[in-house]
Amino acid sequence: MSPLRYRLLALDLDGTLLTDDSRLTLETEAAVKAAQAAGLTVTLATGRLLADALPYARRLGLTAPLILHHGALLMTPAGVVLAHQMIAGGAAQKLVQTARELELSCQAYAAGELVVERITTWTRIYLGYSAVEPVVVPDLAAYVAGGISQFDFLGEPEELAPAAERVHERLAAAVRTTSSHPNLLEVLAPGVSKGRALERLAELLGIPLAATVAVGDGLNDLEMLRGAGLGVAMANAPAAVRSQAQYVTAGNNENGVAQLISKLLAGEL
Numbered sequence: 001m002s003p004l005r006y007r008l009l010a011l012d013l014d015g016t017l018l019t020d021d022s023r024l025t026l027e028t029e030a031a032v033k034a035a036q037a038a039g040l041t042v043t044l045a046t047g048r049l050l051a052d053a054l055p056y057a058r059r060l061g062l063t064a065p066l067i068l069h070h071g072a073l074l075m076t077p078a079g080v081v082l083a084h085q086m087i088a089g090g091a092a093q094k095l096v097q098t099a100r101e102l103e104l105s106c107q108a109y110a111a112g113e114l115v116v117e118r119i120t121t122w123t124r125i126y127l128g129y130s131a132v133e134p135v136v137v138p139d140l141a142a143y144v145a146g147g148i149s150q151f152d153f154l155g156e157p158e159e160l161a162p163a164a165e166r167v168h169e170r171l172a173a174a175v176r177t178t179s180s181h182p183n184l185l186e187v188l189a190p191g192v193s194k195g196r197a198l199e200r201l202a203e204l205l206g207i208p209l210a211a212t213v214a215v216g217d218g219l220n221d222l223e224m225l226r227g228a229g230l231g232v233a234m235a236n237a238p239a240a241v242r243s244q245a246q247y248v249t250a251g252n253n254e255n256g257v258a259q260l261i262s263k264l265l266a267g268e269l
Helices: 013-017 026-037 050-060 089-102 121-127 140-146 157-174 194-205 219-227 256-265
Strands: 008-011 041-044 066-068 073-075 081-084 105-110 113-116 150-154 176-178 184-188 212-216 230-234 247-249
Touching: 008 013, 008 194, 008 256, 013 050, 013 212, 013 256, 026 041, 026 050, 026 256, 041 050, 041 066, 050 066, 066 194, 073 194, 081 194, 089 105, 089 140, 089 150, 089 157, 105 121, 105 140, 113 140, 121 150, 157 176, 157 184, 194 212, 194 219, 212 219, 212 256, 219 230, 247 256
Parallel strands: 008 041, 008 212, 212 230, 230 247
Antiparallel strands: 066 073, 073 081, 105 113, 105 150, 150 184, 176 184
């Protein structure tokens, strides 16, 4: 077998590695393990907490640091923090205030925990995709004063649009927003992206960015796809994402990641 052109493979979870019903298929699992056996370092790049990403990382036998919270956190599977960009306490408190004013469900990520002031219908919907047990606190604004990794507004797209506008008006350069799902408006520290985290990880591992492959399906994956040596979009990704990718693989329900890995190992990409 000829030497692989790429050395690091970063995979988004939802809509990419996993099917629509959050399954990791046996075909995809086998392909990821084959990639590692062939010498590719594989990591996950997700908006999820470590507790939600870890079961998949363990099942796949991943040992490389994981990209969590859309790139705000770079952490080993053992829980060692390598890099962490936090939303400042004052900005986080303004986010809670905005959620209260607009009567929107919200949640914060801090110290590896999902923190809420109350369990809402939207919280329950979110927990349907998460194994995390939320921590309920009496005053979320007081809790976030020490800084947080990420803040989410939850609701219908038409409810989230005013929240995005207000966040941009009030906080401007103090935060950045993204969205991995139509019912989520996710707020991060300025400069945070999966792309930036991929750069850091490649540097830590001594791998040139040109020797990296990034795979995703969402708008929050764009920076990562643009920055990698090979940016790959899933067929189920929006047109805006597919148009920015260098290659489009099959959809997440058709083992698109496994098909991509097969081409990588065969030297076809």
